[in-house]
């Protein structure tokens with residue numbers, strides 16, 4: 001047994017170690033596998049990530065990344081095509097990437113209007129930028145002089161845009177995203193657990209969008225573990241809900257590596 005793991009051996013972790021073939025290990029991407037950086041296009045997986053995921057993927061039933069990113073972006077930024085058997089569910093579950101094949105739904109009709117309106121809406125807000133993700137559009141304020149004030153200023157007008165177009169607003173770390181409604185990480189994880197006939201589950205996340213996946217772990221009735229990839233930004237509420245709190249992506253990778261160590265023996 002790995003030394004660090006002994007101290008946090010919850011019932012969920014014990015179930016994963018006792019029956020790894022029945023385990024589903026789910027992870028979020030930004031803030032969980034990839035450190036948060038100012039420019040969304042510069043985000044990349046922790047250097048040890050692909051190797052540790054590949055190692056763990058050989059040992060457990062299923063490994064899945066569930067992300068607000070387009071699946072192909074997560075695969076690219078995470079070098080996830082180096083992880084055999086990995087499934088990537090992008091856009092909160094709208095898209096699926098598996099064995100190099102991407103399944104993606106039609107574009108929501110409201111997005112064209114959002115694209116046309118957003119530049120006017122953010123005009124004059126220094127450092128605010130738009131991330132166009134094809135099937136959703138995100139507005140980032142991390143690079144604004146006052147990121148929280150910029151988010152607060154944008155919340156109401158973006159809410160109006162959402163109401164006008166039938167899109168949903170997804171809030172996150174200094175980001176407000178307009179995306180198709182009806183899908184969240186909770187429903188996506190629940191469906192994946194069913195598809196894989198999971199007998200235990202671990203999910204690691206760091207942001208508001210991951211709260212639904214934490215709830216899905218609990219609602220599954222399976223032995224489960226929730227892991228919060230801790231940061232100063234969204235701390236209290238997620239950290240209090242999680243079974244295990246680790247120190248950002250480096251801590252998540254270390255935990256996953258410890259699980260792989262425990263499964264392979266001394």
Ligand SMILES: O=P(O)(O)OC[C@H]1O[C@H](O[C@H]2O[C@H](CO)[C@@H](O)[C@H](O)[C@H]2O)[C@H](O)[C@@H](O)[C@@H]1O
Nearest residue numbers: 029030036037038040043067068069142173175
């Ligand atoms: O579900 P996730 O994989 O966690 O994706 C959520 C959003 O993550 C990205 O934004 C966040 O990370 C950026 C890069 O570190 C950071 O600059 C930004 O402030 C964060 O909000 C991504 O850009 C979004 O599209 C995702 O929806």
